[in-house]
Amino acid sequence: MKKNTMATAIVAGLAGVAGIANISTAVNLNPDGVGQVLIYPYYTVNGGNTTVLSVVNTTDAGKAVKVRFKDARNSRDVLDFNLYLSEYDVWTAAVFSLADAGPANVVTDDTSCTVPGIESGIFQLPTLADGRRYFPFRTTLFTDFTASALTSPTRTRDGYVEMIEMGSIPYDSPNGFGFFLTHINNRPADCTFLEAAWLSSGTPGGSGIWFNNPFVDLEAPTGGLFGGAAIVDVADGTYINYNAEAIDGFSAAIQHGAPSGANPTIGQANGPTPGVVTSYVFDRGRLITSNWLTANQGGVNAVAAVLMREAVFNEYEVDPDLGAGSEWVVTFPVRHLFTTAPNTTRAPFTVGWNFCERVSGRIYNREEDTFRVFDFSPQVGNPSLCWEANPLWFTRVPVAANSSTPILGAPGAGGGAVALWAGVPTYLSLFGIIQKTFNNGWFWLGFYDPDAIDAGGILSPLLRPPLTETAPPAGTTPDSFFGLPAVGFWALRVLNVNQGAGLQASYGGAYPHRSSRACFKGAFGTTPCD
Numbered sequence: 001m002k003k004n005t006m007a008t009a010i011v012a013g014l015a016g017v018a019g020i021a022n023i024s025t026a027v028n029l030n031p032d033g034v035g036q037v038l039i040y041p042y043y044t045v046n047g048g049n050t051t052v053l054s055v056v057n058t059t060d061a062g063k064a065v066k067v068r069f070k071d072a073r074n075s076r077d078v079l080d081f082n083l084y085l086s087e088y089d090v091w092t093a094a095v096f097s098l099a100d101a102g103p104a105n106v107v108t109d110d111t112s113c114t115v116p117g118i119e120s121g122i123f124q125l126p127t128l129a130d131g132r133r134y135f136p137f138r139t140t141l142f143t144d145f146t147a148s149a150l151t152s153p154t155r156t157r158d159g160y161v162e163m164i165e166m167g168s169i170p171y172d173s174p175n176g177f178g179f180f181l182t183h184i185n186n187r188p189a190d191c192t193f194l195e196a197a198w199l200s201s202g203t204p205g206g207s208g209i210w211f212n213n214p215f216v217d218l219e220a221p222t223g224g225l226f227g228g229a230a231i232v233d234v235a236d237g238t239y240i241n242y243n244a245e246a247i248d249g250f251s252a253a254i255q256h257g258a259p260s261g262a263n264p265t266i267g268q269a270n271g272p273t274p275g276v277v278t279s280y281v282f283d284r285g286r287l288i289t290s291n292w293l294t295a296n297q298g299g300v301n302a303v304a305a306v307l308m309r310e311a312v313f314n315e316y317e318v319d320p321d322l323g324a325g326s327e328w329v330v331t332f333p334v335r336h337l338f339t340t341a342p343n344t345t346r347a348p349f350t351v352g353w354n355f356c357e358r359v360s361g362r363i364y365n366r367e368e369d370t371f372r373v374f375d376f377s378p379q380v381g382n383p384s385l386c387w388e389a390n391p392l393w394f395t396r397v398p399v400a401a402n403s404s405t406p407i408l409g410a411p412g413a414g415g416g417a418v419a420l421w422a423g424v425p426t427y428l429s430l431f432g433i434i435q436k437t438f439n440n441g442w443f444w445l446g447f448y449d450p451d452a453i454d455a456g457g458i459l460s461p462l463l464r465p466p467l468t469e470t471a472p473p474a475g476t477t478p479d480s481f482f483g484l485p486a487v488g489f490w491a492l493r494v495l496n497v498n499q500g501a502g503l504q505a506s507y508g509g510a511y512p513h514r515s516s517r518a519c520f521k522g523a524f525g526t527t528p529c530d
Contacts, residue, residue: 214254
């Protein structure tokens with residue numbers, strides 16, 4: 001009897017190991033930071049900043065990668081192109097602006113192939129005074145909002161970045177693409193071969209190979225990408241660096257699209273079984289397996305599931321004796337696929353892009369003292385976040401709505417637009433009098449909160465509809481994820497005000513958010529998902 005019991009346990013254990021071994025066939029947020037899709041939560045050229053970023057290919061095959069920059073307000077594409085990495089390759093670039101109110105641009109000294117070619121290539125691009133080519137961000141007017149500040153190319157000055165592996169390219173691929181993108185003496189053999197492949201054969205210099213069939217020489221994605229970025233203020237002497245979030249198991253199929261094309265998107269997750277994709281979510285020792293229909297970009301649900309957060313938490317530091325400043329970034333990288341119209345949306349989001357998502361806040365100092373945050377300045381009412389990429393500015397005193405944040409330079413209200421940032425008060429103000437002020441501690445930002453209060457301090461639960469599994473196994477109750485899909489980090493800057501007369505030393509760092517998840521078989525608080 002014991003022998004049979006032990007044998008059963010061993011078989012069950014092996015089955016569990018096999019499931020883990022096949023995790024590359026399901027969408028998952030890789031805790032090791034390596035995957036098929038990379039999300040960089042924030043870039044900015046505001047406030048004197050430049051953003052530098054990198055992506056690394058850790059595999060022995062070339063990679064076709066869609067690089068897409070999205071604006072912070074409503075995830076509108078502001079620049080996209082194709083990047084082709086050779087085996088074990090690294091690509092680096094910098095996002096900068098030529099003027100304080102001008103659009104963002106990308107420049108690179110890296111020779112890895114891009115289409116259009118940025119460092120060099122057959123397409124004409126503007127050049128800097130030193131002769132380097134750069135790729136300008138979108139300069140046409142935006143049409144999703146009417147406020148002047150939201151129709152201008154200055155919207156390109158901040159946002160976030162997504163990189164999606166479209167497929168692998170072996171070195172010995174039949175038509176030579178693997179050879180031409182591989183470095184020889186520190187340069188790819190011939191990037192123009194890749195550029196010409198996207199031009200029709202009727203275009204001068206165009207071969208039309210990929211124009212006619214983008215699957216030529218491509219194999220299914222295998223992952224192995226990691227990346228990071230840093231927000232650099234040279235004048236201030238700060239370097240706020242962070243790692244990109246990595247989603248693995250995103251696609252079992254080749255998704256090689258044209259450089260200026262809309263595909264692939266983060267909504268096109270797919271799996272080995274046509275029409276369905278699986279997500280794996282790790283939560284407090286449990287592996288939650290959920291299945292999602294992929295039609296009509298339904299694969300975005302799998303991505304949302306692995307990014308779902310009931311709440312996020314992190315620290316803050318605003319001690320004036322340290323000259324400290326703190327800003328959080330909270331980015332909703334899939335919101336634009338759920339809010340496809342100004343006034344409509346679907347779960348788990350509750351409002352269209354013309355409105356703000358309600359959240360809740362609890363702030364603590366380092367000695368267990370706490371109070372509820374009634375609202376975020378410069379808004380009036382319940383705490384809420386209005387945009388796709390939201391800087392949160394922690395302040396000891398009230399600040400003007402038209403101010404820009406001190407670290408990331410996020411713009412304040414102007415041109416008819418609400419400020420990009422949300423102000424988180426570290427002070428409690430009642431009856432117009434500040435009752436207490438915290439210099440440092442930690443903050444709890446809730447996306448689903450039965451104990452939330454409203455702006456008047458009255459219990460007003462924050463209950464939004466869950467993200468519910470769309471293809472559960474027959475006879476089972478669907479998994480329901482409560483909260484919102486979010487990523488981000490805490491940016492800290494400290495000034496050494498005692499450095500000496502005429503001298504100043506700045507220090508900076510970034511710390512990823514921690515979080516809690518809430519998944520149940522049915523209503524919130526019922527049977528946990530498995």
